Amino acid sequence: MNFKKTYSISELSQEFDVTTRSIRFYEDQSLLTPGRRGQTRIYTSQDRVRLKLILRGKRLGFSLAEIRELFSLWDETTSGSEKQLSLLLIKISEKRAELEQQIKDIAMVQLELDSAESRCRDALNELTTKQKQQQTE
């Protein structure tokens, strides 16, 4: 079902709502490495997953450089030396810490939104009850 095998750049562009410019730019930054048929880029479902990961990273506010680092974290787990691997574990836990900070931040902002919403509802209530009073007077 999900094995269409290959995608054109415009297909991916539409599916994920990004411009082809962006997709090519990500390739320029070595975040994607699609194959070619002649000049034309051909994206495998692996490439598609990569793109999905890129966009996910962006939604979290990561720069393309950081996303590239995350990718190499992943890739090097198969090929690293002992020092490399130890370093990787450190980097991984650093990323984890970032994410946990983000979770805390989100929780705080959610609280602020809660507060803003109830203030907003209160203000609305006051306005509409005043209107009713004016109507009956």
Add this chain to the structure above:
Amino acid sequence: MNFKKTYSISELSQEFDVTTRSIRFYEDQSLLTPGRRGQTRIYTSQDRVRLKLILRGKRLGFSLAEIRELFSLWDETTSGSEKQLSLLLIKISEKRAELEQQIKDIAMVQLELDSAESRCRDALNELTTKQKQQQTE
């Protein structure tokens, strides 16, 4: 205890590890409006809270424009008309949706980190067991 009342720009700069340039830039973008004694900026604990909120927003990948929008969301809850307030409720729920998407994204990335970490540990294990074999041979 926490009521030092006022802060200099460098105090805030050090406390939150941002440059004074950034702090002044945030003011330029109307995200901060400190008082003045002569030419010198004086920050109240309210301003300090604002700065904290700005940096929190940045950690979540929000642009300064979005952060400004969040602030005005908050501020307008006291002064808005009925239409304003209804619009605010919509915007608030939009922000909420963004945050929930971020939470999902974070969960996914955490899973990927889990996976990367165990791959990493496996690889390390193999390396060290091979070393032991070599030692005993």
Add this chain to the structure above:
DNA sequence: ATTCATCTTTACGTTTACGTAAACTTCCTT
């Protein structure tokens, strides 16, 4: 009185992440 430390404004420079336009190829259709 001068030397600092800290503050200020002004302004040009830089990086990131694309937007946008120009000019060209390829393939398909009419």
Add this chain to the structure above:
DNA sequence: AAGGAAGTTTACGTAAACGTAAAGATGAAT
């Protein structure tokens, strides 16, 4: 054969978020 749709490279432009001097004001300490 001619046109159009979708792809390509090249390259200049741009908005955001600061960095980085330069040049001066202010207040405290020597």
